[in-house]
Amino acid sequence: MTLQKNIAALFSACCSNPLSITKIQGDASSRQYFRVTGTNSSLVACYDPALTPASTDTYPFLVLHKLLSSHDLPVPAILAVDAEKKLLLLEDCGDLLLQNIFNSSIENTLPDLYREIIDILVQLQTIRGNQNDIPFSISFDKDKLMFEFDFFIRYGLMNYFAPIFDAQLIGRLRHEFDTIAELLVKPQHFVLNHRDFHSRNILIHQNKPIIIDFQDARMGLPQYDAVSLIKDSYVSLTATLTDELKAYHYHALRGIGLTTMSFDEYLYYFDIMAFQRNIKAIGTFCYQTRIAKNSAFEHSIAPTLAYISEYIATRNELKKAGKLLHSLLEGVGQ
Secondary structure, eight states: OOOOHHHHHHHHHHOOOOOOEEOOOOOOOOOOOEEEESSSSSEEEEETTTGGGTTTOOHHHHHHHHHHHHHHOOOOOEEEEEEGEEEEEEEEOOBBBHHTTTTTGGGGGGHHHHHHHHHHHHHHHTTTOOOOOOTTTBBBOOHHHHHHHHHIIIIIIITTTHHHHOOOGHHHHHHHHHHHHHHHHGGGOOOOEESOHEEETEETTEEEEEEEOTOEEEEEEEEEEEEHHHHHSOOOOOOOHHHHHHHHHHHHHHHHOOOOHHHHHHHHHHHHHHHOOOOOOOHHHHHHHHSSOOGGGGGHHHHHHHHHEEEEEEEOGGGHHHTTTHHHHHHHOO
């Protein structure tokens, strides 16, 4: 059976005979998505090679969906699962992404919408669980942070930027990355993070935010997801809204006792975390462009590099790395 026939069979068992099955543009992952339309309804089918009958109890998407749903987080409902065919049928929450609100007729709603999304983020960050179970058993520890830095080195500096970056500087830069990673390993401040909490993973359905692509959730500083949202590689917020949302997130955390940081400390770790997170994103964009031959992410490299310059100018701990990355940052506007 072809993939589309498998999807049709699952939809028929759940709902009715499908009238159409249309592929949905996915992000940088091995999963494939399809919109399936029937007589009276439409659903989204997800094909994931990682889903098997033996893995349903540990399959991260199902584990996280159950966890987030039990805490009333807004996520698409699951209508059916066929692990043998590696398929899930999900509620269709439309295709209006937070990203699409920018430069639209309802752009004026963005400040209120972002505050509502941060309320959802804080609700997610309050979730606690058994430290032996996913997602609480994994975190942004030093190994994970350095894996992401090294990914940037391999696919960014040694590939995409190789013509303008002096490879002899890599050892010194990696040493700086190691020092920066050390600053971010603060388990006493760790909370649950979505891990990819940006404008392409938040749908607006019936005027309400819906969170998707949450299967990689793990523990880390509360700033991690705030960085993903506020210093987004796909959209740019005004300086005023950026500052307002940082303060809004901080005071929401303080208001429920979820952080003991001062506001200055929050802002300090926000910038250091943002440097790491955006470096990681650039590595992904370079990989997608050169290795996966997916040009959809290349235009996000320059604006993300521009963020890096901001953090370096603000935090002394980043200045040595900034000097080593000068050849990349100098070319941002070119």
